[in-house]
Amino acid sequence: MRYLPLTQSDREAMLGVIGAASIDDLFVDVPEAARLDGPIHDLPMHASEMAVERHMSALARKNLTAGEVPFFLGCGAYRHHVPASVDHLIQRGEFLTAYTPYQPEIAQGTLQMLFEFQTQVARLLGTDVANASMYDGSTACWEAIGMARRITKRGKAILSSGLHPHYVSVAKTMAKYTGDVLETASPTLTADTDLESLIGAIDKDTSCVVVQYPDILGRIADLKPLADACHANKALLIAVVTEPVALGAIKSPGEMDADIVVGEGQSLGVGLQFGGPYVGLFGCKEKYVRQMPGRLCGETLDADGRRGFVLTLSTREQHIRREKATSNICTNSGLCALAFSIHMTLLGEKGLRTLASVNHHGAVAAAERLARVPGVELVTTAFFNEFTLKLPVEARPVVRMLADRGILAGVSLGRLYPGEQGLANGLVVAVTETTSAEDVETLAAALEEILA
Amino acid sequence: MSINASGWRPEAPVAGGKASPTVTGNKGLMLEEALIFEIGDCETTGVDFTGVGAPAQAGAQGSGDDAGNSGFLLSQENKLAGLFRDAAIGLPGLSEPEAVRHYTRLSRQNYGIDLGFFPLGSCTMKHNPRLNEKMARLPGFADIHPLQPVDTVQGALGVINELAVWLIKLTGMYGIAMSPKAGAHGELCGILCIKAALEARGEGHRKVVLVPESAHGTNPATAAFAGFTVEDIPATAEGRVDTAALKARLGPDVAAVMITNPNTCGLFERDMKAISDAVHGVGAYVYCDGANFNAIVGRVRPGDLGIDAMHINLHKTFSTPHGGGGPGSGPVVLSEALAPFGPLPFTARYADGHIALIEEETAGDEHPHTFGRMTAFHGQMGMFTRALTYILSHGADGLRQVAEDAVLNANYILRSLEQTLEAPFGSSGPCMHEALFSDEGLADGFSTIDVAKGLIDEGFHPMTMYFPLVVHGAMLIEPTETESKAALDQFIAALRSVAERAKAGDISLKSAPHFAPRSRLDETLAARKPVLVWKEPGLAQAAE
Numbered sequence: 001m002r003y004l005p006l007t008q009s010d011r012e013a014m015l016g017v018i019g020a021a022s023i024d025d026l027f028v029d030v031p032e033a034a035r036l037d038g039p040i041h042d043l044p045m046h047a048s049e050m051a052v053e054r055h056m057s058a059l060a061r062k063n064l065t066a067g068e069v070p071f072f073l074g075c076g077a078y079r080h081h082v083p084a085s086v087d088h089l090i091q092r093g094e095f096l097t098a099y100t101p102y103q104p105e106i107a108q109g110t111l112q113m114l115f116e117f118q119t120q121v122a123r124l125l126g127t128d129v130a131n132a133s134m135y136d137g138s139t140a141c142w143e144a145i146g147m148a149r150r151i152t153k154r155g156k157a158i159l160s161s162g163l164h165p166h167y168v169s170v171a172k173t174m175a176k177y178t179g180d181v182l183e184t185a186s187p188t189l190t191a192d193t194d195l196e197s198l199i200g201a202i203d204k205d206t207s208c209v210v211v212q213y214p215d216i217l218g219r220i221a222d223l224k225p226l227a228d229a230c231h232a233n234k235a236l237l238i239a240v241v242t243e244p245v246a247l248g249a250i251k252s253p254g255e256m257d258a259d260i261v262v263g264e265g266q267s268l269g270v271g272l273q274f275g276g277p278y279v280g281l282f283g284c285k286e287k288y289v290r291q292m293p294g295r296l297c298g299e300t301l302d303a304d305g306r307r308g309f310v311l312t313l314s315t316r317e318q319h320i321r322r323e324k325a326t327s328n329i330c331t332n333s334g335l336c337a338l339a340f341s342i343h344m345t346l347l348g349e350k351g352l353r354t355l356a357s358v359n360h361h362g363a364v365a366a367a368e369r370l371a372r373v374p375g376v377e378l379v380t381t382a383f384f385n386e387f388t389l390k391l392p393v394e395a396r397p398v399v400r401m402l403a404d405r406g407i408l409a410g411v412s413l414g415r416l417y418p419g420e421q422g423l424a425n426g427l428v429v430a431v432t433e434t435t436s437a438e439d440v441e442t443l444a445a446a447l448e449e450i451l452a
Numbered sequence: 453m454s455i456n457a458s459g460w461r462p463e464a465p466v467a468g469g470k471a472s473p474t475v476t477g478n479k480g481l482m483l484e485e486a487l488i489f490e491i492g493d494c495e496t497t498g499v500d501f502t503g504v505g506a507p508a509q510a511g512a513q514g515s516g517d518d519a520g521n522s523g524f525l526l527s528q529e530n531k532l533a534g535l536f537r538d539a540a541i542g543l544p545g546l547s548e549p550e551a552v553r554h555y556t557r558l559s560r561q562n563y564g565i566d567l568g569f570f571p572l573g574s575c576t577m578k579h580n581p582r583l584n585e586k587m588a589r590l591p592g593f594a595d596i597h598p599l600q601p602v603d604t605v606q607g608a609l610g611v612i613n614e615l616a617v618w619l620i621k622l623t624g625m626y627g628i629a630m631s632p633k634a635g636a637h638g639e640l641c642g643i644l645c646i647k648a649a650l651e652a653r654g655e656g657h658r659k660v661v662l663v664p665e666s667a668h669g670t671n672p673a674t675a676a677f678a679g680f681t682v683e684d685i686p687a688t689a690e691g692r693v694d695t696a697a698l699k700a701r702l703g704p705d706v707a708a709v710m711i712t713n714p715n716t717c718g719l720f721e722r723d724m725k726a727i728s729d730a731v732h733g734v735g736a737y738v739y740c741d742g743a744n745f746n747a748i749v750g751r752v753r754p755g756d757l758g759i760d761a762m763h764i765n766l767h768k769t770f771s772t773p774h775g776g777g778g779p780g781s782g783p784v785v786l787s788e789a790l791a792p793f794g795p796l797p798f799t800a801r802y803a804d805g806h807i808a809l810i811e812e813e814t815a816g817d818e819h820p821h822t823f824g825r826m827t828a829f830h831g832q833m834g835m836f837t838r839a840l841t842y843i844l845s846h847g848a849d850g851l852r853q854v855a856e857d858a859v860l861n862a863n864y865i866l867r868s869l870e871q872t873l874e875a876p877f878g879s880s881g882p883c884m885h886e887a888l889f890s891d892e893g894l895a896d897g898f899s900t901i902d903v904a905k906g907l908i909d910e911g912f913h914p915m916t917m918y919f920p921l922v923v924h925g926a927m928l929i930e931p932t933e934t935e936s937k938a939a940l941d942q943f944i945a946a947l948r949s950v951a952e953r954a955k956a957g958d959i960s961l962k963s964a965p966h967f968a969p970r971s972r973l974d975e976t977l978a979a980r981k982p983v984l985v986w987k988e989p990g991l992a993q994a995a996e
Contacts, residue, residue, distance in 0.1 A: 006937060040852075049583050052844045056590065063593070098565075099777065101777070106561075177677065275829025303974075328670050
């Protein structure tokens with residue numbers, strides 16, 4: 001076995017030191033009935049690198065790879081170009097094979113990177129502070145709802161109909177156990193978001209309003225009136241950003257006075273990866289920092305007066321507080337946070353703004369072209385890089401037909417909201433810097449054929 | 453005779469000279485590195501966009517080389533509803549060479565498994581095979597979207613399904629939930645299954661979860677989140693769950709017990725099956741924290757011990773990289789009693805080979821009792837490909853050898869050091885995958901942290917400190933199976949030396965580490981005046 005350094009003579013010598021006759025002697029505490037006498041049956045034995053590679057490659061080939069076809073999917077996961085140096089750097093063994101920086105003297109690389117990440121995230125989201133990352137956007141979202149409950153001591157959260165349905169599902173699951181009451185609704189195929197009705201729904205029992213920006217249909221709207229309405233009722237505004245590149249073009253939720261801003265950081269550095277691992281972003285106003293979940297990295301000094309970094313405010317966390325912790329979260333998404341941070345550093349503000357601009361103009365051009373397909377209507381009027389089309393027929397079978405032609409056309413709302421007839425004709429289309437004009441033309445032409 | 457006009461002449465090196473401080477703060481290969489906010493600026497970028505985007509658009513925007521970037525500023529004709537972000541964001545950029553150097557220099561201030569022995573107890577810091585990384589990066593896995601039509605991702609669903617089958621067979625369980633994002637998320641999944649099962653039986657009134665004192669902090673935090681009351685179960689003098697105390701506490705108000713096996717003292721819970729039977733006898737469930745599965749994989753199937761739910765940290769037993777603190781992955785294996793309540797989504801393979809993804813849409817028919825969804829999309833796919841690669845590489849025989857070598861290495865450390873350090877449970881039988889020592893016998897004023905920092909100077913990552921809580925000044929050492937005997941011998945010699953110095957009261961240990969990039973950091977200062985984001989020096993002072 002190529003991964004096991006002990007030789008047979010090592011093993012024998014070591015058993016001698018231990019004073020055991022055989023390896024079985026070390027497993028004497030296992031009840032006899034539960035001891036396995038050999039390898040588990042009907043499972044294959046060990047294999048060479050080549051054999052494993054062949055097996056895995058065969059599985060990989062059964063998938064239709066996004067980069068090989070015209071590709072328009074978004075809805076919480078976006079295909080962006082990741083510079084080659086990002087993947088090189090995150091594979092340095094000192095990053096890849098380190099663990100949580102429990103010994104800060106020999107983990108300053110991870111800690112300084114997390115401090116930089118926290119600052120980048122806070123500035124991008126427009127919040128005072130940010131943590132060292134969460135599992136992903138959906139779990140960051142329900143952690144934010146729990147945090148709002150702790151701060152306001154109220155249990156009713158109002159979820160915008162524009163919030164990603166998976167995020168809503170996760171929140172609903174958790175609310176069953178925490179006792180939070182969630183008000184939810186399905187979106188409607190209109191140009192306007194549901195901000196007006198959200199404002200009307202806030203009352204003195206409301207802990208928070210959760211609004212996605214841009215929302216699941218790609219729509220954007222000014223959150224400031226909503227923030228004001230929340231604050232007038234001593235409720236918090238939680239904004240959810242699933243496409244962080246958007247914040248290179250549009251005002252951050254923090255600038256519009258959101259109290260907690262969470263997001264999915266996958267767009268930068270991480271890649272699609274069939275949904276995970278991703279990286280949850282979590283920022284908030286400074287006054288709420290002690291109610292935050294997750295790890296925080298802070299600046300300090302070492303015994304010789306040199307600047308250094310440590311994990312801090314850990315009295316919020318489970319390994320100290322146990323059942324009184326702000327969350328049971330232990331791991332963050334360190335390596336994905338590193339990928340995000342490196343990509344952001346390579347872009348810088350200038351690069352991020354350019355990237356956002358390319359995305360937006362590409363999307364505007366694509367929306368105009370696709371809206372010219374007979375029978376297709378552009379629903380969204382204000383958007384960043386993702387917009388919703390209303391087809392004359394149900395979108396889901398159309399998406400399947402297009403996939404058969406080698407076009408991944410977008411996300412049908414029928415997939416996300418099965419059984420909701422009013423949404424069945426909706427198709428959410430995302431356009432990034434990886435989308436070419438030819439891709440758009442290919443999709444438009446295929447749609448024209450199928451809908452004819 | 454050659455002419456050397458440079459004036460350079462080879463001379464013998466001089467030993468023992470005293471170094472002057474350097475102006476840079478660097479010390480040879482030990483390089484200081486400033487923050488990106490100090491070395492970058494918002495006008496610099498390491499990404500070019502020339503020729504990116506729709507050609508018509510590129511042509512319309514300025515000209516000349518620089519247009520590749522600055523020409524793409526947002527035009528007036530946008531669809532941003534007046535929300536253009538006009539204020540500066542404050543994100544510094546670096547060119548690619550600067551960025552590569554910045555992160556490479558940072559990386560060198562980190563210790564990792566690739567550099568040396570990393571015996572962090574309970575964390576299973578084993579070698580991370582690079583084939584795993586290569587396989588996870590195949591475009592067919594790395595570059596597919598979670599919402600693509602299911603027919604276009606049959607290979608990805610195949611990976612999930614194949615890994616699921618392996619994990620079920622290795623644990624002897626009935627079903628599995630693949631989506632939990634990490635160990636603690638998996639714990640939550642298991643506890644929510646238990647809660648749902650109790651509610652389905654009309655026994656939602658059971659409110660108590662029993663947790664041994666030695667448990668990971670995530671256990672009580674998880675149970676509390678799910679609305680349970682946590683009660684501690686004491687340990688015996690030999691370091692195992694006090695079975696009599698546990699049985700005495702069992703009753704109609706108990707929902708579950710959460711037990712780590714092998715436990716955090718590094719011991720196998722001999723009475724596990726009897727405990728499970730007693731727990732089932734009062735209608736409660738057994739949750740097993742599977743963090744330490746590495747000790748028994750291929751030797752023991754938790755299903756044979758009466759476990760109802762157990763999470764598996766793919767980043768421990770199955771070698772997916774720890775990455776400086778995640779991402780993890782925590783699939784949960786389930787007994788027949790709990791499987792109907794597992795979360796969405798999951799895969800189902802049909803006789804014709806087609807693999808379906810069971811989500812909210814089809815759950816009503818296929819999985820009506822699910823407690824719901826725990827995360828967007830389908831779980832940590834990138835970790836699944838790595839773990840499956842690892843499992844296929846080892847096979848059923850290699851995995852069994854993993855457990856044997858891991859346990860052998862830990863016992864070798866325990867027996868080699870028990871004359872030097874106090875092993876509180878040294879006479880409780882063989883340890884499993886980790887060896888536990890206490891700080892008893894160290895000189896007054898010396899504690900585990902001083903031993904740990906001394907080990908840093910010897911070139912090792914320290915063991916887990918002060919955990920489990922049931923042992924004073926705990927030192928929990930988990931060598932894993934991927935260490936050679938030579939590596940263990942060197943570590944044993946180093947720890948012996950450091951422990952003897954701590955017993956003798958060697959004051960130099962109190963200021964260790966001396967040879968790390970930083971000396972001991974002031975954690976109190978960090979918590980008292982938290983500085984969590986970088987601010988311009990002037991602003992930072994103004995805020996004080």
